[in-house]
Amino acid sequence: MSDSDTISTSIPDMGAAYHDPLVQDAGHGLTGPGGALHRYAIRPEGYRLGDEDFITGSWRLRRQPRYTRAEHGRWRLLFENQRRMLPDRACKDFMTGFGRLEHLFRDGIPSFDDINAILEPATGWTVVPAPELIPDNIFFWHLENRRFPAGAFIRGGQPQTPKVIRANKGCAPEHVEYTAVEDDLFYLQEPDIFHDIFGHTPMLMNPFFADYIQAYGAGGRRAITFNRxxxxxxxxxxxxxxxLIEEEGALRVYGAGILSSPDETLFSLYSDSPHRIRMTPERVMRTDYVISDFQDTYFVVDSIKALYESTAGRDFTPIYEKLPAGFTYATTALLDTDVVVTEGRQVYKFCGGKGRPRARVHMEKLRAAHAR
Ligand SMILES: [Fe+2]
Structure with a gap:
């Protein structure tokens, strides 16, 4: 799709309800995970955007920025590390899509045009460069039109932890040692190009998943109408x-947030801490989630087709009419009505999570047991 086609399609009016701050907090908009608070924290030095870089009214960029050698290097480090994690952990559909795109990912940050040359003929989707997390209504509008807004920047450009600052003292950004920024590299609050491209595009190659995300975008407006x-x-x-998905009796991952994080890949599949529960839309829509650490509960589907049919093919009106605004169930809740795949001990959660000594030991054991 050309820029002029995009500009001619106007962003739909989401109605007065959209401007209610309670309604806006959907979890992936400006107030969502890593939203406004963090969005300028990890911009690489020299990454400056002018008005001329934006396509008017669509929150997308005309083109990807020019990346530095260090930025391509950071991508390669993330890619090599995470590619090793995938076999027998990522689901079959992810691996199939990944197999078609992988050659574009090997040598550094890939070009969206190259990805789209494969993705668009496969499922009609394109990835478009976005400067940061974008508001929900714009996000939904892009999804509805089979455009996936992907962060154009890569993480780790201005590492701020004391360890990293010490290690890189006096280095220009393009000479920052990647190993020294690992603390920042492998944990991310805001979706960047690695998360969006590596994590999301392989599943967008799957026809059911491609339709599922489009239907999700279309459903956004109805959810706003109902204030849900x-x-x-x-x-x-x-x-x-x-x-998570169950394939031939084993758990596998299809979620992009997990598949772009080496530690969460291990935690979601092998830790005895989180619950794993069969996914139903009614349960999920009532359940709070964690935005700054691993999930306390993962929901498991039987197949991508079943996921599509249980959500995209359904009218949620009867659910919205019964559903209280906000969440009913805590992240660690387990209900009599749940179909439990594994009941977690929640040891990671209850020791305080990320950064706590017992949480670190928990992850060190997982890494050692499943090292490749
Ligand atoms: Fe994402």
Missing amino acids: LKNFGAIYWYTVEFG
Whole structure:
């Protein structure tokens, strides 16, 4: 699709309800994970955008920025590290899509045009460069039109932790040692180009998943009408970002948030801490989620086709009419009505999570047991 085609399609009016701040907090908009608070924190030095770089009214960029050698290097480090994690952990559909795109990912940050040359003929989707997390209504509008807004920047350009600052003292950004920024590299609050491209595009090659995400975008407006955007956002969170799938009796990952994080790949599949529960939209829409650490609960689907049919093919009106605004269930809840795949001990959660000594030991054991 050319820029002029895009500009001629106007962003739909989401109605007065959209401007209610309670409605906007859907989990992946400006107030969502890593939203406004963090969005300028990790911009690489020299990454400056002018008005001329934006396509008017669509929150997307005309083109990808020019990346430095260090930025391509950071991509390669992330790619090599995460590619090793995938076999027997990522689901078959992810691996199939990944296999078609992988050659574009090997040598550094890939070009969106190259990706689209494969993606668009396969499922009609394109990836478009976005400067940062974009508002929900614009995000939905792009999805509805089979455009996936992908962050154009890569993480780690201005590492801020004391360890990293010490290690790189006096270095120009393009000479920052990648190993020294690992603390920042492998944990991310805001989706960047690695998360969006490596994590999301392989599944967009799957026809059912491609339709599922488009239908999700189309459903956004209805959720806003019913003031249930937060609940609706939980579906995206627990499926597209953090979804597990059962394949031939084994758990595999299809969620992009997991598959772009080496530690969460291990945690979601092998840790005895989180619950794993069969996914139903009603349960998911009532369940809170974690935005700054691993999930306390993962939801499991039987197949991508079943996921599509249980959500995209359904009218949520009867659910919205019964659903209270906001979440009913805590992230660690387990209900009598749940179909439990594994009941977690929640040891990671209850020791305080990320950064706590017992959480570190928990992850060190997982890494050692499943090292490749
Ligand atoms: Fe994502």
